[in-house]
Amino acid sequence: xxxxxxxxxxxxxxxxxxxxxxxxxxxxxxxxxxxxxxxxxxxxxxxxxxxxxxxxxxxxxxxxxxxxxxxxxxxxxxxxxxxxxxxxxxxxxxxxxxxxxxxxxxxxxxxxxxxxxxxxxxxxxxxxxxxxxxxxxxxxxxxxxxxxxxxxxxxxxxxxxxxxxxxxxxxxxxxxxxxxxxxxxxxxxxxxxxxxxxxxxxxxxxxxxxxxxxxxxxxxxxxxxxxxxxxxxxxxxxxxxxxxxxxxxxxxxxxxxxxxxxxxxxxxxxxxxxx
Numbered sequence: 135x136x137x138x139x140x141x142x143x144x145x146x147x148x149x150x151x152x153x154x155x156x157x158x159x160x161x162x163x164x165x166x167x168x169x170x171x172x173x174x175x176x177x178x179x180x181x182x183x184x185x186x187x188x189x190x191x192x193x194x195x196x197x198x199x200x201x202x203x204x205x206x207x208x209x210x211x212x213x214x215x216x217x218x219x220x221x222x223x224x225x226x227x228x229x230x231x232x233x234x235x236x237x238x239x240x241x242x243x244x245x246x247x248x249x250x251x252x253x254x255x256x257x258x259x260x261x262x263x264x265x266x267x268x269x270x271x272x273x274x275x276x277x278x279x280x281x282x283x284x285x286x287x288x289x290x291x292x293x294x295x296x297x298x299x300x301x302x303x304x305x306x307x308x309x310x311x312x313x314x315x316x317x318x319x320x321x322x323x324x325x326x327x328x329x330x331x332x333x334x335x336x337x338x339x340x341x342x343x344x345x346x347x348x349x350x351x352x353x354x355x356x357x358x359x360x361x362x363x364x365x366x367x368x369x370x371x372x373x374x375x376x377x378x379x380x381x382x383x384x385x386x387x388x389x390x391x392x393x394x395x396x397x398x399x400x401x402x403x404x405x406x407x408x409x
Contacts, residue, residue: 218267284384
């Protein structure tokens with residue numbers, strides 16, 4: 135999630151690094167040019183951040199409201215409204231719901247009903263975002279998480295194949311995300327909501343990595359690529375040749391892969407639809 139904030143800022147040409155809102159050292163210029171509210175491991179389903187010890191989207195929304203107050207205290211109300219309404223809001227959420235939470239509640243939900251629940255929660259969230267002034271909303275499709283190294287290792291058998299059942303859930307959600315974007319544009323006056331393609335870009339990179347200098351697309355650079363994530367990959371020397379890998383650890387892309395995919399997803403033709 136952190137990578138998406140960094141590279142989204144690069145694509146928009148705002149600055150090299152989009153700092154986290156919770157950084158206590160943020161000054162006014164940083165606040166005025168954008169911050170990141172994302173929390174790795176969160177999701178639309180409130181059970182997901184509980185499982186992943188992440189910041190719920192409701193709390194992220196409250197932080198955004200605090201952010202608006204800080205801006206309002208530093209510039210005129212008219213300027214604050216202009217900043218909030220003319221800014222772009224890029225949202226990338228849902229993978230953890232489908233990967234980590236759904237398997238624990240599939241006795242209560244079908245794939246159809248659970249993705250409906252996610253869309254209902256997403257729609258409510260974006261309407262609340264609209265209520266506090268957001269108008270330009272970009273939603274990234276979910277990637278084929280069923281092809282992440284950890285899923286290949288845990289569910290892919292001896293051949294470490296992708297999990298088609300997980301990828302099927304993700305494609306189902308992505309198809310409903312398109313309909314939700316249409317609904318936002320129809321129901322919320324002045325809204326410019328856009329869905330950015332992402333799933334196929336990831337598949338394409340995995341199928342043809344050589345032009346980008348990537349050699350390994352099924353295992354993470356850190357450790358074995360089976361179970362390592364986050365704190366298990368921070369020691370020096372754990373990933374000395376990351377640029378040759380698509381994945382840094384068992385779930386997350388390397389910097390080179392994340393930059394490639396973000397630039398492809400947030401292409402000028404799609405960005406122009408937000409403005």
